[in-house]
Amino acid sequence: MEAQVKLTADDIPSIDWRGEPITEASCAGCVHARLRASGGCEPGRSCMQDAYARRIDRFFRTWPELANEHLAHGYFEVRAIAARHAELFRLPALLDDPDETVRMQLALRVPQRLLLRMIHDPHREVRIRVAQRIEATALPSMLKDPDYQVRQTVARRLPEALLPLLMHDVDLQVRLEVARRLQMPSLWRMVEDAAPEVRRIVAERLPAPLLDALATDGDWTVRWEAAGRALGHVLERLLSDEEPEVRERAAARQAELECTHG
Template identity: 45%
Template sequence: MSAYMAGEPDTAAEALDWQGRPLRCQDCPHEDIHAEGRCDLGKICVADRRRKRIDRFFSQNAALAARYLDHPYFEVRALAAKHASVFLLTPLKDDPEPDVRVVAAARLPLARIRDMRFDPEARVRIALAERMEGNDLVALLGDSDYQVRIAAARRAPPDALVYLMHDPETDVRRVVARRLPQGHLARMVNDDDPLVRVVVAEHLEPERLAPLVADPDMRVRFVVAERIDPRFLPALAEDSVPPVAEVARQRLAPTS
């Protein structure tokens, strides 16, 4: 049994096309490649409705992908786009299915996809954010979808992230805190969410951590006790939370 079949209930008896009709090799235009093992009903088939079977077909027959870029079934178009020449993909920027447009955004040259930042589907805009660089990413920092802003924040120039320091989403601000330059990061010590302040405590220079010594969240104080300049450790050595105090006392103890 081949590796891709292990654990899968794939059988020819389950071979249905995207409209639910039974498949027969006699009706297939690729019957000639069946003998070469490059297609197999119920396992490797471009006419099947199952994504894995279609993907296997194009993996075995990449040269045929161009024929299927306008297929009525969106899964076929999306998987064909993964293998077809990039020079044929521009029309797919306007495909009605987001899955297809995501592939176009992931493969087309950057100069061809900048206008896709206005795509209505967040997944498409995320695909752009994961490829764009520098100033091209700045526009996506203000995207309406927080997942797009996260993707953009991970790659945007650090100085541009000041626009997201007060983002309404905690996950966005955590990404920002990991990448902000020190001068701007110090302004996030009063963030409303302790999970953000933990990231700030992990990345801020030790001599800048003093404002977090009395943070109301013990997770923040614990990180501070591990990293802060030793001059500020005495206060943490008296912390009401034993693990925090213990870390501070260990760091204050003279080394032999």
């Protein structure tokens, strides 16, 4: 029986990507057998034939110049990790790779002209990475992406002048990002957002003289946020709010203003 390579500190069996044990004989037949002979790889720790991604990664970190040779490997982990180290001009061949793990690596490395070809990738994680890297001028092409996390990423990077295009997005997380960045006068248009979480952010950022509408908000947490910044008649109204937490916050705001103005 062939001697199987021993387990290492990783405590994971040395199995190749086809599910076969890595043995002394399989190492001898490997295309990189010469590297083992010189100590350049170590089965069970650094091996590109292993199914364990960490061992594949160790191999290519040691031998990045071999990455180009394995971009068409049958195992997706090998292709994905090789793509981290391969020369850029070799990466376009992987744009239509069947595995999203490989395409995610491409989205982190390819130049902008190729990144544009990935904005409609079928996998959301790939498109999220595209949205993180694509030039701001190209972000509008992803405004209607079907996945909310892609649109949320777009909202974080979109030029401020275009943010109103997402203020009515169907997803709360997207609108929260918009509310955190949107400037006046467009911010005022979000005081009627359906979600109190959004209106609370608006109450944090809206100019104090414009907090009137939020002082009568149906959600007490929005009124509480407004009470911390209110002035004049708005503050007077919140001092008699039906919720004790809001009245307490308003009283603290009043005391703050009195102290400031002597």
